[in-house]
Amino acid sequence: MKGDALDPKALIAEAYRIEGISLEECRSIFLDWALSLPEGTDEQAALAALLARHGVSGHPMTRVMSDGRSPAAPRRRGGRAARRN
Known part of the structure; x- marks a missing residue:
């Protein structure tokens, strides 16, 4: 299957066609999609x-795509790393 500028490998389109796809599988596909985007997209x-x-x-x-649209909240660093300047 040939993709387009938004989905070069048609990974996202194919994910919607797979019956019973799991959240973990979608995350893996999403990562592959993100890595396959042309530079500057x-x-x-x-x-x-x-x-x-x-x-x-x-x-x-x-x-997964909705989660990808919202920025991740900064995580608090604990332990020794938090106390070092």
């Missing part, structure tokens, strides 16, 4: 467009 814009195109409510790939 606006990932957030691509995710928004792919969600508009494929976003099926309740599908694990929709959840």
